[in-house]
Amino acid sequence: MLGRRVIGAFFAVVLIIAVVTFVLGYLLLRPLFYGETTDLSDISPFASENAIRAIVDSVDASVNAIQIATVDDIELIAYSSNTRLDQLGGSPMSVNQIYQCAIVTATGRVDGTTFIADQISILPSAEATVGTFRADVIVDTADLLPIPDPRVTPLTSLTRGMRLDLLGRCKNWIAVIAPGGTHGWVEREFIDLADDQLNRLPWLPLDPARLRP
Incomplete structure (x- = not known):
């Protein structure tokens, strides 16, 4: 015993x-x-109800990712792939289009591309919104800029009543196509855009010209 x-x-x-x-x-x-998980909920330009996490790690080379990266700072531009990716602690998911403007600083392994873990919003492709949303300029003049930064030289001036095709947004900036086909950014306060329309626009990379159909 x-x-x-x-x-x-x-x-x-x-x-x-x-x-x-x-x-x-x-x-x-x-x-x-x-890799280390970086919580973007405090700095993300997405709506507050979307819990967003990005995982920086190496993944299969067949995954089609578009990004701008330095050693540790990665700007998530877009993610488009039919490849099934392993989520952190869960089953795979199929990613179609994801847009993010925030800068992610990773402290873990950063030797590959970027993939999105769970709790990310799958947003529509920007091309799908062309012609769907339009808004009029509501000020006498407004600058159409190549990037969402008021310090850069404008592409052209917009005038009151001009109707713009809306591509998407980044924070308080709206990517538009002006009459004549010029792509650029305009501040939201200069156009007639309701909150419900704003919330339905996809988040875009900083250069809307990349999204021309």
Whole structure:
């Protein structure tokens, strides 16, 4: 009887050691395989109800990702792929189009491309919105800019009553096609755009010319 108890206690100790080793190993090695999670909920230009997380890691080379990257700072421009990607802690998902304007600083492994974990909004392609949303200029003059930055030289001036095709948005800037076909950015306050229409526009890269049909 004593021998059985000793054997049982031995196996219990071994089991406890194995569990502790597994948990510690997972916590220590997980960043090497999955990268660090950067929570964008505070800096994201998306609506507050969308919980957004980005995982920076290496993935299969067949994945078609579009991004601008330096060593640690990655600007998520777009993600378009039919490849099934492994989510963090979950089953795969199929990603079609995702737009993000925020800068992600990763502290984990950054030697590949970028993939999106769970709790991300799948947004419509920008091309699909062309001709769907239009808005009129409501000020006497407004600058049409090549990027959403008031410090740059305008492409042209917009005048009151001009009707613009809306491509999408980045924060408080709207990407538009002006009469004549010029692509650019205009501040939201200069056009007649209701909140419900604004919230239905996709988030875009900083250069709307990339999205020409």
